[in-house]
Amino acid sequence: MLGYTVGLVLHVTNIYNMIAFYKGDVLNDPEVKRFHDNQFRFLTIWNVYMQVIYMALGLSCDVLTLTNQGKDSSLLKSLKTIRDPLFTNIVMPFSITVSLTFWTIYTYDGALILPPSVDKTITTTSNHIMHTYIAPLVLWEILFRPRKRPETHLGNLLMINLYAAFYLVVIIVGYLEQGLWVYPIMDQLHGTIYFYGVVGVPLITTNVAYILQWYLTDLIWKGDGNRKKVL
Numbered sequence: 001m002l003g004y005t006v007g008l009v010l011h012v013t014n015i016y017n018m019i020a021f022y023k024g025d026v027l028n029d030p031e032v033k034r035f036h037d038n039q040f041r042f043l044t045i046w047n048v049y050m051q052v053i054y055m056a057l058g059l060s061c062d063v064l065t066l067t068n069q070g071k072d073s074s075l076l077k078s079l080k081t082i083r084d085p086l087f088t089n090i091v092m093p094f095s096i097t098v099s100l101t102f103w104t105i106y107t108y109d110g111a112l113i114l115p116p117s118v119d120k121t122i123t124t125t126s127n128h129i130m131h132t133y134i135a136p137l138v139l140w141e142i143l144f145r146p147r148k149r150p151e152t153h154l155g156n157l158l159m160i161n162l163y164a165a166f167y168l169v170v171i172i173v174g175y176l177e178q179g180l181w182v183y184p185i186m187d188q189l190h191g192t193i194y195f196y197g198v199v200g201v202p203l204i205t206t207n208v209a210y211i212l213q214w215y216l217t218d219l220i221w222k223g224d225g226n227r228k229k230v231l
Contacts, residue, residue, distance in 0.1 A: 001059060001062040001063075003055075003058075003137060003140040003141060003144065004055040004056075004058045004059040004062065005059065006137075007051060007052075007055045007133075007137045008052065008055045008056065008059065010129050010133060011048055011051060011052050011055075011129065012052065014048075014125075014126050014129045014130065015048070015052075017126065018121075018122075018126065021121055022036050022121065026120065026121060029117050029120070031115040031116075031117040031118065032115075032117050032118060032120060032121055034115070035114070035115060035117075035118050035121070036121075038174060038178075038182050041170055041171055041174045041182040042182060043094070043097075043098055043167060043202075044098055044102065044130050044131065045130075046094075046167065047091075047094050047095055047098045047130075047134060048130055048134075050086070050090050050091050050094070051091055051095065051134060051137065053086070054083065054086050054087055054090075054091045055137075057079055057082060057083040057086065058083055058087075058141075060079055061076060061079050061080060061083055064076045064079070084147070085156070085159065087138075087141060088147070088156060088210070088213070089156050089159040089160050089163070089210070090159075090160070090163060091138060092138045092141070092142070092209065092210070092213050093160060093206045093207070093209040093210040093213070094163075094206055095134040095135060095137070095138045096135060096138070096205070096206075096209040097202050097205045097206040097209060098131065098134060099131055099132060099134055099135040100205060101201075101202050101205065102131045103131060103132070105185060106131075111184060112183075112184050112185040112188065113183060113184065113185060114184075115184065142213060142216055142217055142220065143220060146217075146221045147217055147221075149214050149217065149218065153210075153211070156210065157207065157210065160206060160207060160210055161203070161207070164203055164206060168199065171183075183198075185198055186198055
């Protein structure tokens with residue numbers, strides 16, 4: 001419960017501050033306006049909203065568990081059927097990918113992942129909430145919520161890659177509409193063999209993160225997947 005509450009406060013406050021900031025003269029900067037208009041094509045933004053949805057579901061499940069003295073009501077069961085695959089297939093692997101990919105590129109050259117003028121609108125704190133804190137939040141979940149390893153990973157991997165494919169379609173449509181990729185690094189590498197690495201490496205990272213979560217879960221819980229714990 002604590003992890004969900006902290007995560008929701010961080011993300012909701014950050015979302016509110018960003019919405020409030022993107023008003024008035026700041027949008028006169030063409031680069032800032034382009035970032036604002038295309039923000040929902042950034043995987044970071046997708047990930048933030050997926051974390052918010054997941055944490056709201058998780059908090060709801062914890063509250064229902066406490067109020068029902070641990071008994072699974074029909075509502076609780078329904079929420080869990082959404083919560084569990086959302087974390088396993090979307091929130092956990094993509095949070096790790098977003099954090100690792102962003103900071104790897106940003107450390108080398110921030111202008112490859114975000115236009116320099118965006119520094120005027122995204123504070124250091126906001127940047128860390130969206131790209132750093134997302135990783136500890138999902139690791140906290142693995143540490144404090146026991147899960148059972150699925151009998152087969154095929155369905156989960158299919159969901160991950162369909163989600164990734166849908167995102168790729170979104171940014172391709174953006175390129176066809178505007179003639180520019182949402183990420184500057186893609187514009188610089190477009191037409192070279194390295195362009196495929198920009199697409200392929202994050203996808204591989206996401207699939208690896210999905211697999212690694214189960215080794216970490218097994219290491220922490222050692223088969224105690226049926227234990228109930230609310231934190």
